[in-house]
Amino acid sequence: MRLGDLVLKVRSKNAGPFWVTIDIFCDRPEIFGQVRDNLSTRAVAELYQVPEQLLKRFDIEDLRVVKFSIPRPVVQGSAADRDMHGAQYAALLEEYEFD
């Protein structure tokens, strides 16, 4: 099933011009546990084509949120940028096929 169908919301946004941060809001504790345990950091790094060691991951139990921050694949506003606010990056994780 797609990750977006399992969780409440997947949101992405710039965190300054050089980073983009993606928050997965899980709603229920058991869903949070499922995402925390089964969504690998490597899979997310591959999805966004960034080296795994540059990706920051936070599993925040109190909020039932799994958060990833990645150096922006292209710097915000540079000639190659296609998404000034970084908000569409979330779509890739939202549509990620997840068991």
Added chain:
Amino acid sequence: MPTRVLVPSGVLGLGFDRKALARGVAMRPDIICIDGGSTDSGPFSLGAGQSKYSRAATKSEWRILMQARAEAGVPLVIGTAGTCGTDSTVDWMHDITTELAEELGQSVKIARLYSGQPVGRIARALEAGDVTPLTPAPEIRLDDLSNIVALAGAEQIQAALATGADIVIAGRTTDTATIAALPLLHGDAAGGAWHGAKIAECGALCSTNPTSGVIMVDFDTDGFTVEPMAESAACTPHSVSAHMLYENSDPFHLYEPGGYLDVTGARYTALDQRRVRVEGSEWVPGPYTVKLEGARIAGYQTTILAILRNAHYVKNASLWVERLTAYLTGEIESRMGLTQGDYSLEFRLIGVNGALGDLENRSGDPVEIGVLGIITAASQPIAAEIGKLINPFVLHYPLTDSEELPTFAFPYSPATTDRGPLYEFALNHVMRLSDPMEAFRIELSQIGAEVPA
């Protein structure tokens, strides 16, 4: 000493609930703070030294806040005035303030805090080893930056408040600095001051009704309490703590001039249905560094947009663009003498992978495809000339040599649009200061008669 800070909204220019503002003013805040900007819309504002928001929207909202200030009898502070907080946008905001003071018949003392950095200062700091790159940082090149700003912290805002100003118009500050300044001056908990400031800096985004705008934060020696001013809004432990996620690459640590905030141990407690109490955040002092932002012109752009609706071309759009690009590269070289190092020409397929580019992993069967051609060249005349040269081919180029010339849909005439300069962010560095005011300056002005304190 407890400090009550009223935050009318996350940014001046986006609107706020006026009833909620009136309720906040009636609760007798010690200061009114609002943010004026961010880098979130991209490098243009900083590069050009211009506000992203319209003067009309800014002026109409600032009028209401200047009236609220007069009624409350407390300082009004705006941080990162005019979106980017360059000296030019501080002056722009000062012009608006002067006009309004005259229109409203107000006598006000105004302090302008300038954050603009001369290149020479950065070059000297670089040579002295006082400039450190953050991750990831572009290579430092100072020769062609159009604007550099340093992000002021609480100390510079405190210095502006110490002048006795009624209104402080600050250039680039951190998102939190204007809100944290007075609680810190009053000796409230430093961890609580920065944490409460971070929670309130986007206005009611930390509540259940983000568009209502207005938030009140009460700071004291143990922490802070946050309450939305709109009746329709509520703050819950979840809505407040979740705000630490927003536009933060690390939700537990926030770097500011002179240290960092650590909220790992923060406890969020509901006081009632709409107020949240937060304690346990820590401030960890460190070296006094300020973050630098800079922008430069990375070229000039002309764009062209064509829409493919014919099924044959929609199906073969990627191949068509590949062939077209190869042909145009030759045309540009033979007619203008430009090789690929002199300019760039990129076609983006809207409807295929317009937003995600190479990261896109889905494909579909679009009804139509927008072909957005982006030309970047060393000057606007060159970019415009390339645009004119490619225009007929973007309209008529066939997929194969054996077919008739197609004609695609141009949505407007002329088909090309000159976009002007393309700016890029050029710094992600911090600069160490020996004195917080070393890289900032304050100018005072008095509109109308001086009112004795």
